[in-house]
Amino acid sequence: MTGFHLGPFAGATGFSDAVGLDEADPIFDFRERYHVADPELIYLDGNSLGRLPRAVLPRLEELVVDQWGDGLIRSWNETWWDLQIAIGERLAPLIGALPGEVIISDSTSVNLYKLAMAALGVSESRRKIVTDDANFPTDLYVLRGVAGALGGYVEMVRTEGSTSPMASLEAALDEEAALLSLSSTAFKSGYTYDIAGVTALAHRAGASVLWDLSHSAGVMPIDLEASGADMAVGCTYKYLNGGPGAPAFLYVRRDLQGSLASPIPGWWGHAEPFAFDLDYQPAEGIRSFHSGTMPILSLAAMEAGFTDVAEAGIDRIRAKSVSLTEFFIRQWEEHLAPLGFALASPLDPERRGSHVSLSHPEAWPLDRALIEIGMVIPDFRAPDNLRFGLAPLYNTHLEVHTAVQRIRAIAMTGAHAPFAGEKLTVT
Amino acid sequence: MTGFHLGPFAGATGFSDAVGLDEADPIFDFRERYHVADPELIYLDGNSLGRLPRAVLPRLEELVVDQWGDGLIRSWNETWWDLQIAIGERLAPLIGALPGEVIISDSTSVNLYKLAMAALGVSESRRKIVTDDANFPTDLYVLRGVAGALGGYVEMVRTEGSTSPMASLEAALDEEAALLSLSSTAFKSGYTYDIAGVTALAHRAGASVLWDLSHSAGVMPIDLEASGADMAVGCTYKYLNGGPGAPAFLYVRRDLQGSLASPIPGWWGHAEPFAFDLDYQPAEGIRSFHSGTMPILSLAAMEAGFTDVAEAGIDRIRAKSVSLTEFFIRQWEEHLAPLGFALASPLDPERRGSHVSLSHPEAWPLDRALIEIGMVIPDFRAPDNLRFGLAPLYNTHLEVHTAVQRIRAIAMTGAHAPFAGEKLTVT
Numbered sequence: 007m008t009g010f011h012l013g014p015f016a017g018a019t020g021f022s023d024a025v026g027l028d029e030a031d032p033i034f035d036f037r038e039r040y041h042v043a044d045p046e047l048i049y050l051d052g053n054s055l056g057r058l059p060r061a062v063l064p065r066l067e068e069l070v071v072d073q074w075g076d077g078l079i080r081s082w083n084e085t086w087w088d089l090q091i092a093i094g095e096r097l098a099p100l101i102g103a104l105p106g107e108v109i110i111s112d113s114t115s116v117n118l119y120k121l122a123m124a125a126l127g128v129s130e131s132r133r134k135i136v137t138d139d140a141n142f143p144t145d146l147y148v149l150r151g152v153a154g155a156l157g158g159y160v161e162m163v164r165t166e167g168s169t170s171p172m173a174s175l176e177a178a179l180d181e182e183a184a185l186l187s188l189s190s191t192a193f194k195s196g197y198t199y200d201i202a203g204v205t206a207l208a209h210r211a212g213a214s215v216l217w218d219l220s221h222s223a224g225v226m227p228i229d230l231e232a233s234g235a236d237m238a239v240g241c242t243y244k245y246l247n248g249g250p251g252a253p254a255f256l257y258v259r260r261d262l263q264g265s266l267a268s269p270i271p272g273w274w275g276h277a278e279p280f281a282f283d284l285d286y287q288p289a290e291g292i293r294s295f296h297s298g299t300m301p302i303l304s305l306a307a308m309e310a311g312f313t314d315v316a317e318a319g320i321d322r323i324r325a326k327s328v329s330l331t332e333f334f335i336r337q338w339e340e341h342l343a344p345l346g347f348a349l350a351s352p353l354d355p356e357r358r359g360s361h362v363s364l365s366h367p368e369a370w371p372l373d374r375a376l377i378e379i380g381m382v383i384p385d386f387r388a389p390d391n392l393r394f395g396l397a398p399l400y401n402t403h404l405e406v407h408t409a410v411q412r413i414r415a416i417a418m419t420g421a422h423a424p425f426a427g428e429k430l431t432v433t
Numbered sequence: 434m435t436g437f438h439l440g441p442f443a444g445a446t447g448f449s450d451a452v453g454l455d456e457a458d459p460i461f462d463f464r465e466r467y468h469v470a471d472p473e474l475i476y477l478d479g480n481s482l483g484r485l486p487r488a489v490l491p492r493l494e495e496l497v498v499d500q501w502g503d504g505l506i507r508s509w510n511e512t513w514w515d516l517q518i519a520i521g522e523r524l525a526p527l528i529g530a531l532p533g534e535v536i537i538s539d540s541t542s543v544n545l546y547k548l549a550m551a552a553l554g555v556s557e558s559r560r561k562i563v564t565d566d567a568n569f570p571t572d573l574y575v576l577r578g579v580a581g582a583l584g585g586y587v588e589m590v591r592t593e594g595s596t597s598p599m600a601s602l603e604a605a606l607d608e609e610a611a612l613l614s615l616s617s618t619a620f621k622s623g624y625t626y627d628i629a630g631v632t633a634l635a636h637r638a639g640a641s642v643l644w645d646l647s648h649s650a651g652v653m654p655i656d657l658e659a660s661g662a663d664m665a666v667g668c669t670y671k672y673l674n675g676g677p678g679a680p681a682f683l684y685v686r687r688d689l690q691g692s693l694a695s696p697i698p699g700w701w702g703h704a705e706p707f708a709f710d711l712d713y714q715p716a717e718g719i720r721s722f723h724s725g726t727m728p729i730l731s732l733a734a735m736e737a738g739f740t741d742v743a744e745a746g747i748d749r750i751r752a753k754s755v756s757l758t759e760f761f762i763r764q765w766e767e768h769l770a771p772l773g774f775a776l777a778s779p780l781d782p783e784r785r786g787s788h789v790s791l792s793h794p795e796a797w798p799l800d801r802a803l804i805e806i807g808m809v810i811p812d813f814r815a816p817d818n819l820r821f822g823l824a825p826l827y828n829t830h831l832e833v834h835t836a837v838q839r840i841r842a843i844a845m846t847g848a849h850a851p852f853a854g855e856k857l858t859v860t
Binding site for chain 1: 482493501505542543569577668676708730810815
């Protein structure tokens with residue numbers, strides 16, 4: 007929109023803080039590894055789809071031309087057959103898993119289904135799956151599907167907005183509970199559980215735990231091993247920058263692998279896949295959780311993002327993430343709270359992931375105006391939630407400062423009013 | 434290998450037939466649409482991984498740079514959200530499905546699981562799934578998994594090599610049978626069922642039918658609608674040239690869509706996905722069979738292959754497929770049968786798909802020698818099966834003629850002997 011001032015806003019409070027924080031940022035240069043076509047566009051939706059690593063296109067060209075085009079079926083032997091194992095091994099240290107505990111496989115939903123079916127399947131008398139209302143809705147649907155198939159039931163604890171989620175979970179974890187399944191970081195509020203604490207709570211009650219790490223992986227330190235977590239799944243296209251709809255991951259603690267059986271056994275998970283036996287004989291270890299053939303182009307494209315996370319280091323990433331969200335909240339308090347934006351994320355950085363949600367009665371037209379006029383891309387979640395994902399590998403404090411000023415300008419001038427009638431869509 | 438004569442073999446019988454058949458081939462020029470780095474390499478494994486369409490790389494560059502890189506999350510709205518529906522609609526006419534009956538989704542194994550669970554789930558008293566031993570082993574594993582989860586059982590009919598498979602199936606389709614699930618074309622022998630005839634047989638017995646079309650789609654005329662088939666799945670990376678591990682497809686006849694429920698419900702299959710409801714409300718129609726997010730790069734790459742099949746036309750493709758396999762068998766009879774190669778595929782072209790299998794006691798070293806010395810890529814299936822996939826969009830009769838002569842030369846000279854000790858792998 008002609009005339010909309012995009013900044014920088016050197017006169018607004020916080021500007022020199024932002025500049026100083028960026029200058030002191032030890033991982034500032036990782037931004038160079040990402041495709042940024044228009045530096046005026048402030049992308050605060052890396053919690054939904056991470057930016058494109060520059061290394062992806064050359065990797066895909068190699069894969070398409072050299073491996074598919076020239077190598078043809080031989081490339082299955084030479085590089086593709088174990089790619090989901092190899093890339094899983096790259097991911098493992100980023101979530102505190104040991105070698106042989108992680109594979110890339112299917113989608114998050116399908117992986118959640120496989121592991122929940124396996125876990126409820128081995129539980130003898132306990133029939134309850136415990137979850138909460140801050141979980142991603144698909145997870146709730148899948149868990150109910152699993153319970154329905156195996157004669158169990160789901161208890162959905164109300165923890166959204168609660169001041170004592172641990173107490174609510176504890177009450178539900180009774181002698182009926184077979185499995186606790188939660189999103190480690192909530193998709194709406196960004197509330198993040200103490201994985202070790204919640205896992206211990208479930209284990210004391212005799213239940214196993216299945217974590218959905220989608221909004222945590224690649225941006226928070228996660229130590230599955232130390233926490234004693236039983237199972238985990240997650241997507242790779244958010245902070246891991248794996249690409250649109252990139253395949254998901256699946257973790258099963260090593261000592262459980264022999265006792266849990268995938269409900270969708272496939273030849274990729276067979277002990278001798280090339281024997282083409284009429285009978286299924288599961289492979290040892292995590293490999294038995296494979297189902298069908300993996301989408302190799304999408305699989306290969308995800309490696310670049312994992313490399314960046316590993317090289318930047320998860321502790322430096324988390325430190326910057328906390329710095330970005332803290333700075334965002336300080337700026338919100340001063341510039342946006344007076345305009346009717348409420349903070350819908352935890353104030354305590356210990357309990358907060360890497361996105362900050364603001365609620366506002368006109369969140370939907372504000373979202374649309376921010377994208378179309380303000381050149382800021384947040385994320386809208388019905389009914390009144392604006393999510394701002396802060397991705398430490400490429401977002402800067404100055405972007406946060408500028409974005410808040412653009413939000414302020416739109417809200418103050420009512421520039422979002424014309425968008426009020428637009429149909430809800432996915433952004 | 435120095436000194437191995439790659440041909441052409443103008444002196445061998447059949448040479449002028451091959452040249453003449455290629456000259457008369459109305460879809461000969463489609464070969465130009467495919468990446469052929471080395472014209473001496475004869476690729477007879479398109480039944481396992483189809484060749485690279487030249488249109489794929491430009492499409493991926495657009496997707497990666499323009500849509501992911503520049504468009505970022507906005508591309509979900511603009512092009513990606515319905516891509517698996519749109520590409521499913523492109524596929525539908527190639528398998529005789531109506532609009533709204535096909536989606537691209539997950540892998541073949543996961544789709545088979547979803548539909549078999551749905552079908553057995555609605556069957557009230559019948560608990561048996563009927564299949565056969567010519568089916569792809571993963572299908573057997575998955576069907577047994579489904580039966581196990583829902584208190585049913587699988588009867589695996591022996592039809593492999595049988596002269597009366599229909600009679601064997603008929604006997605198994607008793608009042609216990611809920612579901613019949615078969616590969617329409619067998620992965621080993623290439624035997625292809627009469628889809629309409631078998632479907633009618635099952636329906637008369639009160640069972641529903643779930644077809645795996647992996648080795649038929651894109652190369653045989655399939656009329657799901659006319660045949661009355663209930664459900665189907667299949668992969669897209671064989672004759673459809675969708676790329677390595679490209680996502681699979683799923684078909685549910687329209688009138689059944691309301692009564693069958695996916696066991697893995699996800700927000701993509703929700704009636705109002707952006708409401709993020711805590712309760713699942715399935716979308717109307719085929720959309721409810723979606724689970725999680727699709728791998729967009731692999732999804733987008735598959736379109737080029739579908740376009741080629743549609744433009745060449747399935748009837749011309751089938752006519753050429755029959756011509757290629759008939760010619761291969763005539764050449765086998767004259768040149769390879771005397772050397773101990775036995776035909777392991779049906780002689781009747783009506784009952785044969787687009788690959789021809791030869792069995793030979795030394796099939797494994799022969800396979801390795803053909804690839805390494807002969808520059809012919811077939812496919813090996815344990816214990817003694819050489820599969821030759823004839824892909825009408827890019828294989829020629831002259832390639833068949835040349836390949837047979839190269840096979841003959843290797844078998845006659847014993848050039849394959851040094852490969853006898855090699856470990857079995859995936860080719």
